[in-house]
Amino acid sequence: MEHSPLSEQQKKIEQVNKEELQVTVDRRLAEIIDEVREITKSRHLTAGEKQTFQSRKGCSAFVNRFYSLQKYVDANTLIDHLWEIRHSDKRAYKNLQNAAVFWALDDKHPFKRDLLRVFKIGRKYKASEIQELTAPIVKYHLHKTIKQRASVSLLKALFLVERPKIYLIKGKKSNGIQKARPAENPKKPRKIY
Secondary structure, X not given: OXXXXXXXXXXXXXXXXXXXXXXXXXXXXXXXXXXXXXXXXXXXXXXXXXXXXXXXXXXHHHXXXXXXXOOOEOHHHHHHHHHHOOOOOHHHHHHHHHHHHXXXXXXXXXXXHHHHHHOOOOOEEOHHHHHHHHHHHHHHHHOOOOOHHHHHXXXXXXXXXXXXXXXXXEEEOOOOOOEOOHHHOOXXXXXXX
16 A cells, blocks of 8 residues: 555654654753762662652653662663663563562572573473473562463573574673662562562
8 A cells, every 4th residue: 555645754753853852852851960970879769859850851761770770780881871771672671670680689599590501501391381491480489370482581681692593592691781789679570570
């Protein structure tokens, strides 16, 4: 089906408007980021500061995400990761959130230990195998059921993965995530899947 010139023109206008809005929001975010970096040199962002920053048009999601993950991840690292996914859908944030919470766990935490033990570097796994291996661990530790797609996302949060048709684990992954100060690391995962 051919589009009329008007609808093509309308699409171009909408795309330009979207890009202009993103540039405006990016400018506001850049200002907030400078302030947040300064504040977080010595402490976490407070609820009041969060509200102030959220009031700037287009910045609410970024500020909310930063505020909720700041206890798990080094502030500068978190800002960089949130900036990278600022225009992505919520799945990108969910993956970052899961990786941050997972890596904040102590290496001896049973959930983390069990997941790292079950997957072998250098081995290839089908999506169905990944789900078979993660499902009992997630059920036991988190009392939740995990779907195949979520299992694969969890694997990608934990390991450097190469995927032709199956998933080859090339090594452990940290996403460049640095833990928050040790006293603030959680004892158990809260938001993973």
